[in-house]
Amino acid sequence: MIDLYYWPTPNGHKITLFLEEAGLPYTLKPVNIGAGDQFKPEFLAISPNNKMPAIVDHAPADGGAPQSVFESGAILLYLAEKTGRFLPAEPRDRIAALEWLFWQMGGLGPMTGQMGHFHVYAPEPIAYAMERYSREVARLLGVIDHRLADRAWLAGDEYSIADMACHPWINAYDKVPPDLSLYPHLRRWHQAIADRPATQRAYALRQQVNPRAGQPLSDEERKHLFNQGPTQS
Structure with missing residues (x-):
């Protein structure tokens, strides 16, 4: 059994996409x-960067103590290796999947997050x-569109953790x-x-876990979300 420490954000959705596809039993632990x-x-204790998602695997492959993993990209890679699914076995396709996983972690996610912050959450517009x-987000969408011009999925012919990582960050802000x-290739x-x-099961968890999803943030929520909350000493 896997405990998933989760809140319905793009990074949270990545992990529910995998778990629902793989049919792994898991328990949601809302954060x-x-x-x-x-x-x-x-x-x-399991996510020292105070970010979710994180998991605790109570049945790790080595048969030892429960294994915790934080960082969404690391979690996807861990789950792919645990199950032998959604990470191509062919070496070149495997490298492609990892390239696009890291591309999302280093570019698409952070840049889209910053775009969303300054368009949606910033207290005043900063042109x-x-x-x-x-x-920059438009450029990145062009990069992924070009990649998909001659292949079904980011790593080639197989749906992979690269696709799961990128999908929630497309159209992340209403x-x-x-x-x-x-x-057009990205849209397809x-x-x-x-x-x-x-995917539909994974995204359905959003309203189940956070009925206030889509509503304006309170001052208290802003404090916790935008680095105004407690920090480790």
Whole structure:
């Protein structure tokens, strides 16, 4: 059994996408990041960067003590290696999957997150930041669109952890929707993932776990979400 410490954000969705596809049994452990759960000592013990998602695998492959893993990319890689699924066995395709997994972790996620922050959450508009991150996200969408021009999935012929990592970061903010008509290959790929039953089950958890999803943030939520909450000494 796997305990998934989760809140319905793009990084949280990555892990539920995998778990639902693989059919692994798991228990949701909500981490309400708006209430400051990520700063609790028991969570910091498994996720020292006070970020979710994180997992605890109670049946690791080595048969030893429960294994905790933090960072969404590391979790996807851990689960792929544990199950032997969604990471190609062929060496060149495997490298491609890892390239695009790390590309998402280093670029698509952080840049889209910054775009969302300055367009949706910043207390006042900062034109330079809004333009800077919007242009960079547009560039990244162009990169992935080009990659998908001659293949079904990011790593080639197989749906993989690279696709699971990237999908939640496309159209992550309702108030800043991308014009996917500009990226026809990306649009085709994005819809193909959205149509998968496992994807629909994974995203359905959003409203179940956080009924307030989509509502304006309170001052308390802003404090916890935007680095104004407690820090480790």
